[in-house]
Amino acid sequence: MTALPTYDDVVAAAARLEGHAHRTPVLRSATADARWGAQFFFKCENFQRMGAFKFRGAFNALSRFDAAQRQAGAIAFSSGNHAQAVALSARLLGMPALILMPQDAPAAKLAATRGYGAEVVLYDRFTEDREALTKRLAAERGMTLIPPYDHPDVLTGQGTAVKELIEETGPLDALYVCLGGGGLLSGSALSARALSPDCKVYGIEPEAGNDGQQSLRAGRIVHIETPRTIADGAQTQHLGEHTFAIIRRDVDDIRTVSDAQLVDAMRFFAERMKIVVEPTGGLAFAGACQDAATLPGARVGVIVSGGNVDLARYAALLAGE
Numbered sequence: 001m002t003a004l005p006t007y008d009d010v011v012a013a014a015a016r017l018e019g020h021a022h023r024t025p026v027l028r029s030a031t032a033d034a035r036w037g038a039q040f041f042f043k044c045e046n047f048q049r050m051g052a053f054k055f056r057g058a059f060n061a062l063s064r065f066d067a068a069q070r071q072a073g074a075i076a077f078s079s080g081n082h083a084q085a086v087a088l089s090a091r092l093l094g095m096p097a098l099i100l101m102p103q104d105a106p107a108a109k110l111a112a113t114r115g116y117g118a119e120v121v122l123y124d125r126f127t128e129d130r131e132a133l134t135k136r137l138a139a140e141r142g143m144t145l146i147p148p149y150d151h152p153d154v155l156t157g158q159g160t161a162v163k164e165l166i167e168e169t170g171p172l173d174a175l176y177v178c179l180g181g182g183g184l185l186s187g188s189a190l191s192a193r194a195l196s197p198d199c200k201v202y203g204i205e206p207e208a209g210n211d212g213q214q215s216l217r218a219g220r221i222v223h224i225e226t227p228r229t230i231a232d233g234a235q236t237q238h239l240g241e242h243t244f245a246i247i248r249r250d251v252d253d254i255r256t257v258s259d260a261q262l263v264d265a266m267r268f269f270a271e272r273m274k275i276v277v278e279p280t281g282g283l284a285f286a287g288a289c290q291d292a293a294t295l296p297g298a299r300v301g302v303i304v305s306g307g308n309v310d311l312a313r314y315a316a317l318l319a320g321e
């Protein structure tokens with residue numbers, strides 16, 4: 001592993017994103033503050049381009065390609081927001097993109113990825129080795145592989161959201177960030193440590209997939225089976241080498257919430273704040289509510305990571321089906 005990225009790299013990423021990524025709003029909720037007794041600042045990445053913070057990391061990584069890399073383009077494997085982030089970034093930067101997606105990926109996600117102009121190659125999740133297939137295609141076409149989280153340019157790109165948040169709010173007492181593979185959490189921690197050194201930083205992951213919590217406790221990366229949870233953006237089996245090294249150094253704790261708590265968070269966002277948030281996007285707020293008794297009057301940053309959810313599924317989750 002090369003040297004770990006630093007906050008200076010987040011600052012450089014922010015300069016590359018300027019004029020391309022949205023500076024997303026920081027929303028407040030008097031109801032949330034009254035009910036849980038803290039002062040919440042919601043950084044709303046559901047309003048980011050393509051509907052999630054993933055645009056930040058993908059665009060930052062692709063905009064660093066040299067001329068030869070640009071000509072051949074980017075390749076990624078993902079059934080979720082990273083696919084759309086790489087596809088859109090490639091289109092904006094005028095380069096080809098190839099995305100490997102499972103045959104049974106939701107039709108809406110396939111259509112969105114193709115809609116951004118990427119070539120989509122389908123594979124069978126049960127019989128084909130996705131990583132081997134990606135490597136073979138990357139070699140054949142000379143394309144550069146952009147992983148969803150374990151890459152310095154990806155994680156420093158993700159860190160720009162918290163840079164914007166704290167620049168707007170001033171120092172915070174605590175920051176809650178959802179956790180899958182740790183790109184968002186590690187980048188956020190770099191920004192928080194630089195801009196608000198006393199701020200506690202917490203990663204929140206689904207109860208069914210607490211590999212991050214286990215890893216922090218064990219001091220090494222723990223691998224688990226793909227967890228069963230409605231938080232499809234956090235169904236990762238393990239943290240990355242770069243992300244774990246930063247999380248271990250800069251994150252105070254990793255905590256978990258249940259799927260029922262995620263639905264409660266989604267419902268609060270819909271009813272009280274009028275925003276559509278995908279299940280994974282509710283992790284951080286669910287974690288903050290759970291800790292509220294320890295945060296009286298505290299200034300608490302909450303990352304709302306994305307809003308890409310099929311409307312029929314969204315309605316069914318909120319209806320308790």
Ligand SMILES: *Cc1c(COP(=O)(O)O)cnc(C)c1O
Nearest residue numbers: 081180181182183184233305306
């Ligand atoms: C990818 C994703 C996450 C998890 O991010 P990591 O960088 O993998 O930890 C959380 N929320 C949403 C909406 C995502 O798309």
